[in-house]
Amino acid sequence: MKNAILKKLGLVLVVAALGFGSTASAQTTPLASWNNGATKQSIISFVKKVTKPGSPDFVPAAERIAVFDNDGTLWSEQPMYFQLAFALDRVKALAPQHPEWKEKEPFKSVLADDMAGVAAGGEKGLLELVAATHGGITSEAFDKAVKEWLATAKHPRFKRPYTDLVYQPMIELLVYLRANGFKTYIVSGGGVEFMRAFTAKVYGVPPEQVVGSSIKTKFEVRDGKPVIARLSEIDFIDDKAGKPVGIHKFIGRRPIMAFGNSDGDFEMLEWTTSGPGPRFGLIVHHDDAVREWAYDRESHVGRLKRALDEAPQRGWAVASMQNDWKRVYPFDKK
Amino acid sequence: MKNAILKKLGLVLVVAALGFGSTASAQTTPLASWNNGATKQSIISFVKKVTKPGSPDFVPAAERIAVFDNDGTLWSEQPMYFQLAFALDRVKALAPQHPEWKEKEPFKSVLADDMAGVAAGGEKGLLELVAATHGGITSEAFDKAVKEWLATAKHPRFKRPYTDLVYQPMIELLVYLRANGFKTYIVSGGGVEFMRAFTAKVYGVPPEQVVGSSIKTKFEVRDGKPVIARLSEIDFIDDKAGKPVGIHKFIGRRPIMAFGNSDGDFEMLEWTTSGPGPRFGLIVHHDDAVREWAYDRESHVGRLKRALDEAPQRGWAVASMQNDWKRVYPFDKK
Numbered sequence: 079m080k081n082a083i084l085k086k087l088g089l090v091l092v093v094a095a096l097g098f099g100s101t102a103s104a105q106t107t108p109l110a111s112w113n114n115g116a117t118k119q120s121i122i123s124f125v126k127k128v129t130k131p132g133s134p135d136f137v138p139a140a141e142r143i144a145v146f147d148n149d150g151t152l153w154s155e156q157p158m159y160f161q162l163a164f165a166l167d168r169v170k171a172l173a174p175q176h177p178e179w180k181e182k183e184p185f186k187s188v189l190a191d192d193m194a195g196v197a198a199g200g201e202k203g204l205l206e207l208v209a210a211t212h213g214g215i216t217s218e219a220f221d222k223a224v225k226e227w228l229a230t231a232k233h234p235r236f237k238r239p240y241t242d243l244v245y246q247p248m249i250e251l252l253v254y255l256r257a258n259g260f261k262t263y264i265v266s267g268g269g270v271e272f273m274r275a276f277t278a279k280v281y282g283v284p285p286e287q288v289v290g291s292s293i294k295t296k297f298e299v300r301d302g303k304p305v306i307a308r309l310s311e312i313d314f315i316d317d318k319a320g321k322p323v324g325i326h327k328f329i330g331r332r333p334i335m336a337f338g339n340s341d342g343d344f345e346m347l348e349w350t351t352s353g354p355g356p357r358f359g360l361i362v363h364h365d366d367a368v369r370e371w372a373y374d375r376e377s378h379v380g381r382l383k384r385a386l387d388e389a390p391q392r393g394w395a396v397a398s399m400q401n402d403w404k405r406v407y408p409f410d411k412k
Numbered sequence: 413m414k415n416a417i418l419k420k421l422g423l424v425l426v427v428a429a430l431g432f433g434s435t436a437s438a439q440t441t442p443l444a445s446w447n448n449g450a451t452k453q454s455i456i457s458f459v460k461k462v463t464k465p466g467s468p469d470f471v472p473a474a475e476r477i478a479v480f481d482n483d484g485t486l487w488s489e490q491p492m493y494f495q496l497a498f499a500l501d502r503v504k505a506l507a508p509q510h511p512e513w514k515e516k517e518p519f520k521s522v523l524a525d526d527m528a529g530v531a532a533g534g535e536k537g538l539l540e541l542v543a544a545t546h547g548g549i550t551s552e553a554f555d556k557a558v559k560e561w562l563a564t565a566k567h568p569r570f571k572r573p574y575t576d577l578v579y580q581p582m583i584e585l586l587v588y589l590r591a592n593g594f595k596t597y598i599v600s601g602g603g604v605e606f607m608r609a610f611t612a613k614v615y616g617v618p619p620e621q622v623v624g625s626s627i628k629t630k631f632e633v634r635d636g637k638p639v640i641a642r643l644s645e646i647d648f649i650d651d652k653a654g655k656p657v658g659i660h661k662f663i664g665r666r667p668i669m670a671f672g673n674s675d676g677d678f679e680m681l682e683w684t685t686s687g688p689g690p691r692f693g694l695i696v697h698h699d700d701a702v703r704e705w706a707y708d709r710e711s712h713v714g715r716l717k718r719a720l721d722e723a724p725q726r727g728w729a730v731a732s733m734q735n736d737w738k739r740v741y742p743f744d745k746k
Contacts, residue, residue: 140612143620217660261620270661270664271664274664278474284474285663285664286477286662286664286665288664292661295660295661296653296657297653297654297655297656297657297679297683303686304682304683306656306657319630322640323629323630323631323640326551326640327604327629327647328620328662329620330604330608330620330622331619331620345631348633352637352638
């Protein structure tokens with residue numbers, strides 16, 4: 079009996095993956111962790127109209143591109159960007175090989191857990207941190223380092239792996255869109271190789287659908303073995319006006335749906351929603367101090383002001399974490 | 413009756429698209445324009461072993477990435493790269509707006525059809541040509557210019573549109589691989605936006621699966637309308653050791669099959685075929701002076717020396733256009 083149900087479910091998934099039909103057959107209840115209301119309805123109506131053959135708003139599957147910011151849109155970004163937590167932990171892990179760091183900023187402050195000291199180093203200090211923790215190794219070794227960190231590090235507030243702090247409603251949204259023939263992309267200011275270490279497993283987004291900031295790399299043959307060596311110089315910053323540039327460079331076509339949470343996503347939403355035909359933009363609004371954090375309007379990290387102010391006139395939906403989401407994290411009670 | 417056959421065929425296509433089965437059900441005879449022989453057999457055996465569930469060489473569909481060079485591998489590159497022909501024609505089209513070009517190199521030579529004069533300008537002259545013909549307009553306008561050129565320009569030898577000069581056996585190979593669950597990518601030294609204007613239609617390769625050289629772009633809002641503006645500075649050269657870098661940057665995983673035709677593809681084949689597990693590399697060898705051109709070993713454009721010399725020891729297949737291909741172009745007689 080159980081076997082038969084599993085088989086049936088498998089078939090439904092296959093059909094859904096093919097993008098047949100206009101409803102998300104893969105989920106018995108699509109967007110189950112979204113409260114019923116205007117926001118959820120706006121998503122569903124949009125998807126219905128662009129997937130309905132013969133509809134004036136029909137969009138062929140090949141053009142159903144949806145782009146998602148990562149930090150603050152698919153997972154949390156407090157008390158700091160998770161990639162920064164990785165960099166700080168990595169300084170500590172590498173410190174025994176660098177005795178000079180005890181006396182050298184920004185490493186000295188990192189080793190003393192002095193965040194004000196790290197911040198005082200400004201952009202120059204941050205670039206030195208990136209170079210020391212993200213550069214100078216092969217891509218293969220970096221991927222391994224990220225995976226090991228994700229498997230062992232715990233978030234300070236929730237005492238859980240960082241990858242537990244993904245937003246259940248957004249995961250359901252990714253699944254729902256893919257079931258409706260969308261290709262889901264991540265377009266984030268985060269490092270592309272950092273994200274690629276977990277996006278397939280956590281979000282179902284394969285490496286080739288991740289666009290992010292990057293450092294330069296070089297192809298080399300070392301002792302007869304070809305490697306991609308990570309250098310210490312920034313190649314591309316995928317943030318603000320860099321996001322449409324990254325989308326154009328990596329994807330080569332304009333998305334029809336975009337999801338973000340901060341003013342760093344403004345231009346991505348602007349570019350996406352100003353094209354011809356049906357367009358959809360949504361902002362995740364961090365207003366839930368109990369289950370997550372309430373911070374965005376006046377925050378330094380994930381500041382959301384212009385995009386929130388202009389959302390109504392631009393027709394962008396705003397998802398209130400407090401009101402629109404039944405659950406925030408997968409581990410929250412249903 | 414006809415309807416029933418179409419339905420059955422549709423089902424077969426669906427099954428093939430899912431990567432079920434180990435043969436290319438989508439084509440009644442896969443690789444029909446390839447002569448039977450060692451080269452064709454090596455492709456088929458490889459695809460069979462990596463798609464057979466339970467085989468020790470089985471590769472999950474998500475990891476079936478195949479990369480193809482474009483110029484000389486998917487379409488011809490004689491008497492010059494087709495993109496260069498586009499650039500030269502574009503100088504002529506834009507000349508009335510630039511009266512100063514009559515006296516200024518490299519434009520003066522282009523307008524006089526003096527190829528030796530153009531060549532004398534070296535790399536500096538070429539970069540000026542690229543800037544003048546590929547930069548300074550929006551991506552949307554550039555895409556339109558390429559499409560218009562492709563629709564009207566004729567190849568000097570064959571008096572046909574340039575997109576007619578694609579290799580029928582390679583088109584069949586792309587179809588065959590996709591029918592077996594492969595994701596097919598173009599990884600070319602050519603300009604990415606030039607290629608994206610036709611690859612979906614001609615090769616069935618969507619824009620997001622094209623990796624190429626690029627110039628820098630900038631996001632701007634002009635009179636309230638967001639645009640991607642093409643600047644005049646080179647961003648990335650996707651050639652030689654740049655190819656594995658481009659693959660890593662855009663795709664984020666190592667392909668298992670690679671196809672090229674010149675020493676500019678050497679590192680791409682080296683990177684692809686040196687990974688763990690089953691790997692396949694193939695070189696298209698231009699040795700057919702009658703149906704195409706015989707040129708590669710000593711040529712400036714598309715020079716193939718090191719890759720051809722090392723092919724046997726590296727286990728790369730070599731496809732002789734003369735011996736392995738029944739037809740070269742789709743318009744050749746069957």
